[in-house]
Amino acid sequence: MALRDQAVFGPGSRGSLDEAGAEGREAAALAAAGVALEDDEEDDGRRGLLRWDGFSAWLHCVCVVGFDLELGQAVEVIYPQHCKLTDKEKTNICYLSFPDSNSGCLGDTQFCFRFRQSSGRRVSLHCLLDEFDKDLPVYLKKDPAxxxxxxxxxxxRDKTLKRGYFQKSLVLISKLPYIHFFHTVLKQIAPEYFEKNEPYLEAACNDVDRWPAPVPGKTLHLPIMGLVMK
Structure with missing residues (x-):
């Protein structure tokens, strides 16, 4: 089964980019990053990328936040494990990952938030793709701060817990303001994660790491746990 969702980033205020132009811009960004492109390699938008460079073009990390009556909110998992969050960033994620209005309704809820990132972060591949922002409509431009x-x-409900409920959030942390897209991703991976836990999350992150970079005007096919988003 294939899931089809709009992941076409463009057109911008100066007109849409054709796919050939988009590929040229992507190659230029990779060259600026010092990535060597071999002529005999298949051009899948990922040539020469290091481990997790593909992931970081879309996401900074994935967090699991648990809510405990005695311990309070806590970031239980950060994946990939090498990703760093400051204590202040973790605190913001913990408090913002619980619904503002929780009347005791059971089930699943989706929402989004934003928070200021700590200063002094190392420049990564997705920062080198910032030049593409100028081709995006205003509502898709990211704020680097x-x-x-x-x-x-x-x-x-869980009677074994003092709170009386199992309460947990799966959170995607990104510099990209693609609300509908990431909510669609969560709809596909979150229910399975709550059943299968961390091995499933690791597999999903490995899929994201194989995605090509988000390039305006280029139609992307993004596999995620057996489905393909377009």
Missing amino acids: YFYGYVYFRQV
Whole structure:
């Protein structure tokens, strides 16, 4: 089964880019990053990328936030494990990953938030793709000072817990303000994650790492856990 979703980033205020032009811009960005492109390699938009460079073009990290009556909110998992968050960033994620209005309704809830990122972060590949922002409509331009959090919150009754409920959020942290896109991604991976836990999350992140970079005007086919987003 294939899932089809709009992942076409453009057209911009100066007109849409054709796919050939988009590929040329992507190659230029990779060259600026010092990535060597071999002529005999298949051009899949990922030539020469290092481990997790593909992932970081879309996401900074994925977090799991648990809510405990005695311990309070806590970031239980950060993946990939090498990704760093400051204590202040973790605190912001914890407090913002719980719904503002939770009336005790059971089930799943999706929402998003943004928070200021700490200064002094190392430049990564997705920062080198910032030149593409000028080709995007205003509502898709990212703010370099902020992270965006996309949340899938689950609440179910659990009499074994003092709170009386199992409450946990799966959170995608990104510099990209693609609200509909990331909510669609969460709808595909979050329900399975709550059943299968960290091995499933690791597999999903490995899929994202194989995605080509988000280039305006270029139609992308993005595999995620057996489905393909377009």
